[in-house]
Amino acid sequence: MEILLVGCGKVGTALVAQLSQEGHSITVIDSNADKVERIKEEFDVMGMAGNGCSATTLVEAGVERAEVFIAVTGSDELNLLCCMFAKRTGRCCTIARVRNPMYSREVDFMKQQLGISVIINPELMAAKEISRLLRFPAASKIDSFADDRVRLIKFPVTETQGLVGFKLRDLGSKLGHDVLVCAVERDGDVSIPSGEFQVQNGDLLTILVPSGRAGALFGKLHMPNHSVRSALVVGGGTIGYYLTRELVENKIRVRIVDSDYRRCEQLSVLLPEATILHGDGTDRRFLMEAGLPLAESFVSLTNIDEENILLALYAKRQGVPKIVSKINRLEFDDLLEGMDVDSVVYPKYLICDYIVQYIRALQNQAGNNVKTLYRILDNRVEALEFTVDEASELTGVSLLELNTKPNLLICCIIRGDQIIIPRGYDRIHVGDTVIVVTLERGMHDILDILAD
Amino acid sequence: MNRAMISFILGWILLCLGALMTLPLAVALIYRESAGISIAVTMLISLALGLLMTVGRRPKDRTLYLRDGFFITAVTWIVISFIGSLPFVFSGAIPHLVDALFETVSGFTTTGASILSDVESMPRCLLFWRSFTHWIGGMGVLVFLLSLLPLTGGTHVNLMKAESPGPQVEKLAPTVQSTAKILYSIYIALTLLEIVMLLLGGMSLFDSVTLSFGTAGTGGFGIRNDSIASYSTYCQNVIGVFMILFGINFNFYFYLLLRKVQRAFDMEEVRMYLWIVGVAVLAIALNIVPIYQNGWLALQRAFFQVSSIITTTGYTTADFDLWPEFSKGVLVLLMFVGACAGSTGGGIKVSRCLILMRTMRKELKRLLHPQSVEKISLDGKPVAHETLRSMNVFMVTYILVFIVSILLISLNEFDFTTNFTAVAATLNNIGPGLNLVGPTQNFALYSSGAKLVLIFDMLAGRLELFPMMLLFSKQTWRRF
Numbered sequence: 001m002e003i004l005l006v007g008c009g010k011v012g013t014a015l016v017a018q019l020s021q022e023g024h025s026i027t028v029i030d031s032n033a034d035k036v037e038r039i040k041e042e043f044d045v046m047g048m049a050g051n052g053c054s055a056t057t058l059v060e061a062g063v064e065r066a067e068v069f070i071a072v073t074g075s076d077e078l079n080l081l082c083c084m085f086a087k088r089t090g091r092c093c094t095i096a097r098v099r100n101p102m103y104s105r106e107v108d109f110m111k112q113q114l115g116i117s118v119i120i121n122p123e124l125m126a127a128k129e130i131s132r133l134l135r136f137p138a139a140s141k142i143d144s145f146a147d148d149r150v151r152l153i154k155f156p157v158t159e160t161q162g163l164v165g166f167k168l169r170d171l172g173s174k175l176g177h178d179v180l181v182c183a184v185e186r187d188g189d190v191s192i193p194s195g196e197f198q199v200q201n202g203d204l205l206t207i208l209v210p211s212g213r214a215g216a217l218f219g220k221l222h223m224p225n226h227s228v229r230s231a232l233v234v235g236g237g238t239i240g241y242y243l244t245r246e247l248v249e250n251k252i253r254v255r256i257v258d259s260d261y262r263r264c265e266q267l268s269v270l271l272p273e274a275t276i277l278h279g280d281g282t283d284r285r286f287l288m289e290a291g292l293p294l295a296e297s298f299v300s301l302t303n304i305d306e307e308n309i310l311l312a313l314y315a316k317r318q319g320v321p322k323i324v325s326k327i328n329r330l331e332f333d334d335l336l337e338g339m340d341v342d343s344v345v346y347p348k349y350l351i352c353d354y355i356v357q358y359i360r361a362l363q364n365q366a367g368n369n370v371k372t373l374y375r376i377l378d379n380r381v382e383a384l385e386f387t388v389d390e391a392s393e394l395t396g397v398s399l400l401e402l403n404t405k406p407n408l409l410i411c412c413i414i415r416g417d418q419i420i421i422p423r424g425y426d427r428i429h430v431g432d433t434v435i436v437v438t439l440e441r442g443m444h445d446i447l448d449i450l451a452d
Numbered sequence: 453m454n455r456a457m458i459s460f461i462l463g464w465i466l467l468c469l470g471a472l473m474t475l476p477l478a479v480a481l482i483y484r485e486s487a488g489i490s491i492a493v494t495m496l497i498s499l500a501l502g503l504l505m506t507v508g509r510r511p512k513d514r515t516l517y518l519r520d521g522f523f524i525t526a527v528t529w530i531v532i533s534f535i536g537s538l539p540f541v542f543s544g545a546i547p548h549l550v551d552a553l554f555e556t557v558s559g560f561t562t563t564g565a566s567i568l569s570d571v572e573s574m575p576r577c578l579l580f581w582r583s584f585t586h587w588i589g590g591m592g593v594l595v596f597l598l599s600l601l602p603l604t605g606g607t608h609v610n611l612m613k614a615e616s617p618g619p620q621v622e623k624l625a626p627t628v629q630s631t632a633k634i635l636y637s638i639y640i641a642l643t644l645l646e647i648v649m650l651l652l653g654g655m656s657l658f659d660s661v662t663l664s665f666g667t668a669g670t671g672g673f674g675i676r677n678d679s680i681a682s683y684s685t686y687c688q689n690v691i692g693v694f695m696i697l698f699g700i701n702f703n704f705y706f707y708l709l710l711r712k713v714q715r716a717f718d719m720e721e722v723r724m725y726l727w728i729v730g731v732a733v734l735a736i737a738l739n740i741v742p743i744y745q746n747g748w749l750a751l752q753r754a755f756f757q758v759s760s761i762i763t764t765t766g767y768t769t770a771d772f773d774l775w776p777e778f779s780k781g782v783l784v785l786l787m788f789v790g791a792c793a794g795s796t797g798g799g800i801k802v803s804r805c806l807i808l809m810r811t812m813r814k815e816l817k818r819l820l821h822p823q824s825v826e827k828i829s830l831d832g833k834p835v836a837h838e839t840l841r842s843m844n845v846f847m848v849t850y851i852l853v854f855i856v857s858i859l860l861i862s863l864n865e866f867d868f869t870t871n872f873t874a875v876a877a878t879l880n881n882i883g884p885g886l887n888l889v890g891p892t893q894n895f896a897l898y899s900s901g902a903k904l905v906l907i908f909d910m911l912a913g914r915l916e917l918f919p920m921m922l923l924f925s926k927q928t929w930r931r932f
Contacts, residue, residue, distance in 0.1 A: 296932070
């Protein structure tokens with residue numbers, strides 16, 4: 001697809017990396033010529049230095065040909081303006097990043113009146129993700145499918161769960177038959193396990209479970225299955241604000257720490273239910289006085305990634321049961337895996353995933369769409385949700401007879417209200433929603449699961 | 453909150469309290485009184501509980517934050533009041549628990565309001581204990597503990613902050629322990645000096661010790677039914693002067709010890725305090741001359757009463773309830789002003805009044821010159837905005853507690869003067885009020901419920917409101 005992308009910041013670069021890998025032809029525009037040069041060197045894309053909301057530049061960059069237009073500059077207004085220009089000059093789908101909480105209530109209005117197809121708010125997405133993690137603290141990552149009816153939950157295996165030594169084929173009898181292990185990470189290697197796979201201490205399991213059953217499942221594993229009741233949040237930025245708003249709605253007590261007095265004042269007006277503390281979040285004494293050892297969860301959301309990690313490690317040392325950290329910029333995701341941070345949230349990947357999934361769905365406007373896409377286990381595994389809209393060679397055939405690609409697992413078939421963990425004799429019908437986990441990248445149609 | 457540390461400190465407080473009870477026990481032995489048994493039993497209870505909470509329970513984390521300090525202070529005062537009231541109950545001297553509690557709280561908070569109509573019939577050891585609670589409460593139990601315990605770590609100043617009266621707490625020495633030691637040394641020295649002065653005036657040892665305790669803590673429990681009235685003029689004057697002395701900010705004496713005489717007398721609060729005393733004495737003396745027909749006597753009576761009321765002690769040499777309205781008005785006013793910050797007295801404190809007056813003046817000036825800039829200062833040093841802010845909140849809270857208390861005790865159907873001065877006398881830790889709670893009367897007439905309200909007022913007044921208010925906040929009791 002022809003994609004025009006304005007803004008080569010953190011998110012822009014990550015998007016280019018992902019989209020160029022999937023074989024799209026991309027043109028990037030940024031006012032900073034250096035950045036454009038760097039991107040052109042690193043990826044196989046076109047680049048232009050210039051103002052993304054000048055019609056001349058847009059035309060020059062080929063906006064008439066573009067099918068997708070993405071605006072991810074640092075300014076909300078600029079993003080909106082770019083998209084409006086692009087919409088008028090071309091016939092593309094427009095995606096704008098708008099992060100100011102002031103606009104968050106006007107998303108529908110902007111979509112309708114300004115003709116923008118998608119408005120994404122990475123901070124809100126991150127906040128929602130963190131809030132999900134805090135409401136289900138035993139998991140280190142949660143992805144939801146099919147309108148949150150099915151969840152993929154990642155958690156580390158420990159001795160106390162009684163899972164160690166089990167073969168996956170026997171797990172059904174222990175955990176119930178509506179649970180499926182989709183992926184395992186052991187010593188940095190990711191695999192989609194077979195029934196013979198034996199669980200070891202320290203494995204990171206990703207399991208698929210119907211949302212309503214998740215609590216009971218964790219109960220069986222002797223893991224906490226209730227929401228945290230209190231949270232200490234360091235960093236009162238936009239994510240902090242959205243997160244606290246979500247949490248207080250769920251009756252979780254929140255204390256926010258911020259070092260900017262003005263911001264604290266603003267927050268105390270916006271969030272009267274939360275306790276706002278003014279001080280340096282890296283000051284140990286201050287954190288202790290803020291009640292760090294008594295908090296049931298700790299979220300580090302400062303603007304400095306290194307600080308977030310250190311704070312998270314310190315909180316873990318103080319015995320806080322659930323730690324969530326945010327990483328904006330750092331590229332060392334694999335290093336973090338070995339550290340004692342329960343969950344890490346990457347806002348830029350969240351928004352990348354969302355945009356990639358949207359574009360893949362666009363590619364198959366008529367066919368069997370990708371409805372949801374998540375990358376789990378630091379980008380090495382993709383979990384996709386497809387809707388099966390038309391009959392094809394894989395509908396009506398039992399799964400045993402399907403010749404699927406290696407390293408691929410059909411985890412779940414959702415038929416109406418039914419959630420089916422498929423066995424060999426199950427079949428896919430038209431109208432079903434299918435969830436697939438795969439090591440393969442770039443699938444955009446359900447037919448892609450078949451081996452050539 | 454650091455619960456382990458809170459219980460550890462509370463245990464130490466109980467040990468201290470048990471140890472301090474040896475003095476009344478000794479008195480019981482000297483006078484061979486059977487009430488000594490009740491003191492011994494209480495002492496054992498206190499020591500046993502104390503040992504249970506301290507032995508082998510030294511917490512690893514010994515940090516105390518501001519809120520821990522406030523919380524410990526409030527809980528400590530409630531616990532020691534409860535334990536301290538047990539001898540009265542056990543011995544049957546004051547059979548009802550609420551009454552005994554009222555008497556003990558009144559003792560520890562240095563109020564001096566009593567529910568006893570006949571003090572002279574009490575056993576001497578219990579009279580001694582009653583007066584001794586004044587002395588303990590005057591400087592504070594936690595400050596006492598801090599002078600003994602080598603608690604290291606800068607956070608223990610938070611305990612002192614919560615218990616010491618006044619808008620700002622200044623450390624006299626670099627460490628909390630030495631500051632507490634200095635304070636207690638000055639306190640003990642002044643008390644001994646008074647005892648000696650009274651003995652020289654021919655007072656018996658028991659009387660001079662108990663009355664000196666009452667003066668030192670600015671408490672006001674007498675050991676005779678007519679308070680101080682039946683002692684010699686010399687003794688009355690000595691007590692009058694010492695009340696004034698104990699109402700002075702202890703920093704003053706510290707500066708004197710360091711031979712910084714100039715600096716001591718430059719303290720604006722002390723000057724203001726002495727000035728108020730002078731003016732009030734003159735005004736009342738002139739007003740009551742017609743009653744006593746003798747200028748010198750009127751001056752003496754006025755001096756004693758002013759000194760007793762402004763320092764919130766509450767000793768009396770005359771029934772000031774019979775004085776003219778103007779004099780009563782001045783006395784009620786003095787009840788609110790109170791003594792200096794950093795003294796053993798209660799009330800709003802002279803320094804607070806001084807700063808509040810200056811804020812008022814500043815506000816007036818701002819109306820005249822909206823752009824004017826003026827920093828409020830005390831002793832030539834600017835007062836921090838935070839101090840001003842918390843002082844304003846203090847005043848609002850003070851008024852609120854005052855009004856609600858009056859409302860609650862007015863359920864007892866007594867007249868307004870009685871209720872108003874009863875609350876004023878307890879919240880400011882004075883003792884006697886006017887009318888039905890006047891100097892010749894006592895608080896026995898109130899119902900148990902009203903007594904509990906007044907008990908709260910006494911504690912709140914002694915601890916400057918916030919430690920007690922904190923107990924009513926939901927957040928205090930939550931873990932996070």
